[in-house]
Amino acid sequence: MTYQAAIALGVDLRLLANRPDDGAALVASDVAIGAPDSPALETFVAANDVTTFDHELVPAARLAALEAAGHCLRPNAATFALVQNKRRQRAELGAAGFPVPPYRFIAAAADISEFAEMHGWPVVVKAGRGGYDGRGVWVVADATAARDLVAGWETAGQVNALEPLVEAWVPIEREVAVLVARRPGGEAVAYPTVETVQRDGICHELMAPAPIAPELAREAERMALAIAERVDVVGLLAVELFVAGGRLVLNELAARPHNSGHYTIEGCVTSQFEQHLRAVLDWPLGETNLVAPAVATVNVLGGRDGSDPRERLPGALAVPGAHVHLYGKAARPGRKLGHVTVVGADAADVRARARRAAAILSGAEEETS
Amino acid sequence: MTYQAAIALGVDLRLLANRPDDGAALVASDVAIGAPDSPALETFVAANDVTTFDHELVPAARLAALEAAGHCLRPNAATFALVQNKRRQRAELGAAGFPVPPYRFIAAAADISEFAEMHGWPVVVKAGRGGYDGRGVWVVADATAARDLVAGWETAGQVNALEPLVEAWVPIEREVAVLVARRPGGEAVAYPTVETVQRDGICHELMAPAPIAPELAREAERMALAIAERVDVVGLLAVELFVAGGRLVLNELAARPHNSGHYTIEGCVTSQFEQHLRAVLDWPLGETNLVAPAVATVNVLGGRDGSDPRERLPGALAVPGAHVHLYGKAARPGRKLGHVTVVGADAADVRARARRAAAILSGAEEETS
Numbered sequence: 001m002t003y004q005a006a007i008a009l010g011v012d013l014r015l016l017a018n019r020p021d022d023g024a025a026l027v028a029s030d031v032a033i034g035a036p037d038s039p040a041l042e043t044f045v046a047a048n049d050v051t052t053f054d055h056e057l058v059p060a061a062r063l064a065a066l067e068a069a070g071h072c073l074r075p076n077a078a079t080f081a082l083v084q085n086k087r088r089q090r091a092e093l094g095a096a097g098f099p100v101p102p103y104r105f106i107a108a109a110a111d112i113s114e115f116a117e118m119h120g121w122p123v124v125v126k127a128g129r130g131g132y133d134g135r136g137v138w139v140v141a142d143a144t145a146a147r148d149l150v151a152g153w154e155t156a157g158q159v160n161a162l163e164p165l166v167e168a169w170v171p172i173e174r175e176v177a178v179l180v181a182r183r184p185g186g187e188a189v190a191y192p193t194v195e196t197v198q199r200d201g202i203c204h205e206l207m208a209p210a211p212i213a214p215e216l217a218r219e220a221e222r223m224a225l226a227i228a229e230r231v232d233v234v235g236l237l238a239v240e241l242f243v244a245g246g247r248l249v250l251n252e253l254a255a256r257p258h259n260s261g262h263y264t265i266e267g268c269v270t271s272q273f274e275q276h277l278r279a280v281l282d283w284p285l286g287e288t289n290l291v292a293p294a295v296a297t298v299n300v301l302g303g304r305d306g307s308d309p310r311e312r313l314p315g316a317l318a319v320p321g322a323h324v325h326l327y328g329k330a331a332r333p334g335r336k337l338g339h340v341t342v343v344g345a346d347a348a349d350v351r352a353r354a355r356r357a358a359a360i361l362s363g364a365e366e367e368t369s
Numbered sequence: 370m371t372y373q374a375a376i377a378l379g380v381d382l383r384l385l386a387n388r389p390d391d392g393a394a395l396v397a398s399d400v401a402i403g404a405p406d407s408p409a410l411e412t413f414v415a416a417n418d419v420t421t422f423d424h425e426l427v428p429a430a431r432l433a434a435l436e437a438a439g440h441c442l443r444p445n446a447a448t449f450a451l452v453q454n455k456r457r458q459r460a461e462l463g464a465a466g467f468p469v470p471p472y473r474f475i476a477a478a479a480d481i482s483e484f485a486e487m488h489g490w491p492v493v494v495k496a497g498r499g500g501y502d503g504r505g506v507w508v509v510a511d512a513t514a515a516r517d518l519v520a521g522w523e524t525a526g527q528v529n530a531l532e533p534l535v536e537a538w539v540p541i542e543r544e545v546a547v548l549v550a551r552r553p554g555g556e557a558v559a560y561p562t563v564e565t566v567q568r569d570g571i572c573h574e575l576m577a578p579a580p581i582a583p584e585l586a587r588e589a590e591r592m593a594l595a596i597a598e599r600v601d602v603v604g605l606l607a608v609e610l611f612v613a614g615g616r617l618v619l620n621e622l623a624a625r626p627h628n629s630g631h632y633t634i635e636g637c638v639t640s641q642f643e644q645h646l647r648a649v650l651d652w653p654l655g656e657t658n659l660v661a662p663a664v665a666t667v668n669v670l671g672g673r674d675g676s677d678p679r680e681r682l683p684g685a686l687a688v689p690g691a692h693v694h695l696y697g698k699a700a701r702p703g704r705k706l707g708h709v710t711v712v713g714a715d716a717a718d719v720r721a722r723a724r725r726a727a728a729i730l731s732g733a734e735e736e737t738s
Contacts, residue, residue, distance in 0.1 A: 003376070004373045004376055004377070007372070007373055007396045007697075008370075008373070008692075008693065008694045008695065009682065009693060009695065010678075010679045010682070010695035010697060010707075026398060027376045027398050028398060029395060029396050029397060029398050029400075031398075269690055269712075278686060283682065283683045283686050284683055284686045284687040286686065286690075287689055287690055291660060291661070291712070292660070309379075310379045313378065313379070313652065314652045314653055317647060317652050317653045317655065318653040320656055321638055321655075321656055323377075324377065324378060325377045326377065326378065326379035328376075328379060338379075343638075343660070
């Protein structure tokens with residue numbers, strides 16, 4: 001999707017992809033193949049004016065070395081190191097006064113139980129590194145479960161690599177997200193606060209604007225802008241928040257175009273993908289307002305039979321106003337293969353249409369046309 | 370732009386391009402190089418499920434042979450033959466009752482003068498074949514000018530190849546256009562009637578909706594749908610019309626995504642490029658309504674100094690709401706290099722913003738930011 005935005009702006013976008021059959025590699029014209037932790041990274045970066053990222057699986061130390069060698073990385077290596085590490089995120093943002101949940105770094109099951117004595121069961125245990133889409137997050141019910149979890153890590157020799165932490169369980173009323181774009185000089189804009197509906201740790205649905213009090217939405221946007229400045233991001237920063245007890249609690253950060261911003265392609269004046277390019281190229285940022293009163297985006301997940309959603313595309317396109325985006329990924333059960341956005345006047349209406357088209361693509365609903 | 374739409378729908382779009390540095394060839398991942406009148410055409414078509422076109426410079430006889438060999442062309446060879454030939458367009462659509470201007474096929478200067486005796490000077494002389502963007506159209510003031518024009522063709526040995534015709538000069542109040550998308554089975558939708566503002570035969574600006582009486586706009590849309598059925602188009606048909614004396618007069622047809630439809634990317638629920646793919650792949654057509662009360666698109670033409678508009682991109686992006694599309698073409702004075710669209714509530718406002726961003730990109734206006 002960033003590539004589509006690059007075409008319109010005449011940006012020469014080169015891609016480093018793991019494999020020639022990665023979704024983006026199938027459609028881009030200038031593709032280098034190599035893992036982001038292989039020597040291909042250095043060769044790739046050296047040929048670019050500016051390098052940016054669409055995932056966090058690049059070793060921060062390698063990025064720091066590239067930056068020291070004079071290459072332009074946006075976001076920079078320091079921002080990358082922070083967003084890759086949930087321990088550092090909690091520590092630095094908590095110390096800066098942002099509302100993180102109570103947390104503690106852990107090394108043993110006893111650390112979890114001690115923490116739970118103060119904050120109550122269940123608790124949430126997280127891998128400090130490498131989590132994604134619900135992986136690396138465990139809701140732990142009691143001391144026995146804590147022992148089993150840590151014993152599993154020890155067997156696999158993972159405890160140090162995981163850099164785990166424990167957090168108080170937050171009684172979540174809603175999950176919301178704010179996307180910020182920021183230029184190298186600090187100019188930044190926030191998109192409207194949206195609601196994300198998660199299932200099994202994966203974002204299923206998004207509604208814009210979030211159905212929360214306007215004052216809370218503005219507070220989330222101010223907080224996201226402040227965090228963007230604190231972590232010195234260049235490009236996009238997705239700030240995921242919980243609403244609990246009517247207040248905001250910081251969940252996670254991602255410094256890249258994000259699933260919670262896919263709705264912006266049709267839903268906002270400037271898509272997150274164009275905005276990311278504008279920000280990392282230090283061009284004026286675009287307007288972030290919604291183009292209609294309601295926008296819904298529903299993710300297309302691979303169905304149980306592993307079939308290609310393209311087989312069901314005509315049925316989805318028959319849903320009025322359905323904007324279908326498929327990612328060119330091989331279909332696997334539960335994998336995010338695309339999304340559908342509908343823009344309109346009424347939240348319930350756009351959500352119903354987006355759900356229907358996404359369900360057809362996922363193979364979860366019979367086509368009716 | 371069709372390629373960008375293909376990415377979202379997961380359509381495997383292969384491209385036949387004249388040269389590796391053609392705009393589309395620079396961004397597409399699967400490109401064959403060859404002229405549309407070379408043997409590369411047959412090889413290319415033979416490997417496709419469906420073949421469509423973004424220009425009219427493909428020999429209709431070759432297409433007819435490919436169709437006879439069982440290949441799927443959309444639009445088909447018969448539609449192609451008609452839209453390539455202004456003589457046939459006038460004769461067939463005039464006979465079918467559509468409002469074409471008075472015309473006559475010509476072979477000599479005397480034919481022009483005889484026609485002018487009936488319809489008055491000036492007259493409009495057109496090449497029946499090969500015209501594009503104002504080329505192949507001459508406004509002829511008197512008998513002397515007619516003799517000079519035809520003498521020039523005779524010197525170049527062109528008269529037969531041109532298949533020229535003469536038409537009565539139409540006192541144009543406005544030029545409008547309607548885009549139609551049509552599936553193989555005949556299902557068709559029209560986009561709203563838009564106004565196109567031409568200068569030197571090139572479309573400079575577009576306003577949607579056209580500032581004309583709603584009844585006249587609906588009449589234009591009905592006419593365009595009827596023409597699409599008459600020429601049996603599959604895919605898009607752009608119908609360009611004059612408004613003269615408060616009535617519609619048919620100007621030209623193009624059976625492809627068209628400059629008069631670029632505004633649909635941000636301005637309508639379904640862009641013309643996605644709609645073209647839906648139509649030629651026989652998928653359900655998308656909604657064609659405007660997403661806002663006013664849409665303006667202004668073309669970016671190459672400036673006198675031949676400089677690349679990308680040099681001035683930041684200035685254009687500073688214009689609020691400016692959607693910039695650059696085509697990756699080498700800059701030449703007067704060449705269409707891109708366009709800018711602005712969507713909003715007020716026609717004068719969106720036009721002013723689109724003009725300003727386009728002027729900056731064309732190098733015609735100093736940047737003010």
